[in-house]
Amino acid sequence: MESGSKGPGSLFNRNLVSIKQLDKGVIEEILAESERMLEIYKSNSRPNLLAGRIMASMFFEPSTRTRLSFESAMHRLGGSVIGFADPLSTSSAKGETLSDTVRIMSAYADILVIRHPTEGAITGALDSASVPLVNAGDGTGQHPTQALYDLFAIKKEKGRLTNLNVALVGDLKHGRAIHSLAYALAIFGNSLTLISPQSLKMPASMVADLERSYGIRIIQHDSLDQALNADAVYIPRMQKERFSDQKEYERVAAYYVIDKRFMAMAGSDTIILSPLPRTMEINPEVDTMKNAAYFRQAAYGVPVRMAVLKMILKGR
Ligand code: CP
Numbered sequence: 001m002e003s004g005s006k007g008p009g010s011l012f013n014r015n016l017v018s019i020k021q022l023d024k025g026v027i028e029e030i031l032a033e034s035e036r037m038l039e040i041y042k043s044n045s046r047p048n049l050l051a052g053r054i055m056a057s058m059f060f061e062p063s064t065r066t067r068l069s070f071e072s073a074m075h076r077l078g079g080s081v082i083g084f085a086d087p088l089s090t091s092s093a094k095g096e097t098l099s100d101t102v103r104i105m106s107a108y109a110d111i112l113v114i115r116h117p118t119e120g121a122i123t124g125a126l127d128s129a130s131v132p133l134v135n136a137g138d139g140t141g142q143h144p145t146q147a148l149y150d151l152f153a154i155k156k157e158k159g160r161l162t163n164l165n166v167a168l169v170g171d172l173k174h175g176r177a178i179h180s181l182a183y184a185l186a187i188f189g190n191s192l193t194l195i196s197p198q199s200l201k202m203p204a205s206m207v208a209d210l211e212r213s214y215g216i217r218i219i220q221h222d223s224l225d226q227a228l229n230a231d232a233v234y235i236p237r238m239q240k241e242r243f244s245d246q247k248e249y250e251r252v253a254a255y256y257v258i259d260k261r262f263m264a265m266a267g268s269d270t271i272i273l274s275p276l277p278r279t280m281e282i283n284p285e286v287d288t289m290k291n292a293a294y295f296r297q298a299a300y301g302v303p304v305r306m307a308v309l310k311m312i313l314k315g316r
Contacts, residue, residue: 035303050080053111058084058115143177150180151188
């Protein structure tokens with residue numbers, strides 16, 4: 001996509017499957033629209049921008065934030081929602097393929113928001129869709145709208161999206177939120193400090209692609225001390241359901257923990273972010289500290305998804 005394009009808008013009638021399909025200009029457009037949506041969200045007005053439009057919410061994997069913030073976003077813009085949160089209640093339990101389900105749902109809704117446990121499954125179903133499709137997380141692959149509201153949160157908290165050193169901590173192998181955010185930060189030329197146990201390193205091909213395609217500085221380490229001076233520390237949970245060896249999960253589940261001790265040593269401007277849900281990696285004792293930004297971050301999911309829905313369905 002070209003940045004700064006004229007006409008109905010860069011996301012209009014497009015699929016959103018990966019953060020990598022967006023350039024800096026388009027992301028800036030989405031974040032600007034998100035600011036406008038934040039005002040609508042805070043004023044609790046209902047502008048009916050998407051009245052008469054239907055969003056299908058199709059979740060083949062558990063979700064709280066993504067599914068319900070998308071649904072809240074659609075309702076706040078006057079649209080309607082159909083869908084499912086339990087695939088066992090659908091004909092996929094009888095063996096219907098994702099492609100067939102997408103083909104059918106395209107006749108029932110104006111936009112499909114899909115989460116699926118298999119990386120690449122949503123991209124694979126694109127040819128069956130006759131309405132725009134949004135990837136709400138595909139296995140260990142991508143979670144583009146998560147990255148968009150992560151960027152929005154960083155901009156709100158730090159006042160900028162450039163010249164940052166962000167520490168990505170923990171399960172860098174399986175975390176789709178991490179994978180999307182790494183690219184989103186790279187698009188803005190930021191430095192990354194990747195902190196993980198040896199077994200959970202970011203795939204080498206992804207690190208090489210980030211370095212080669214964006215020319216950014218990447219440091220890899222296994223000590224949380226390397227995050228102490230970061231501008232932001234992004235720490236998702238260890239992705240238990242994606243470990244083939246549950247003993248290995250138990251070994252690393254609490255490998256890194258953000259607690260008051262860490263916060264006392266960290267820089268006074270170091271903020272803590274997480275896509276949530278949390279398990280053991282952030283001690284609740286940190287929740288009330290001013291640099292604990294993860295609950296503010298989660299709330300931004302609504303206005304950013306309002307922006308995405310509005311820009312895809314209605315344009316600028
Ligand atoms: N961050 C995120 O994707 O949360 P959910 O799994 O609850 O949607």
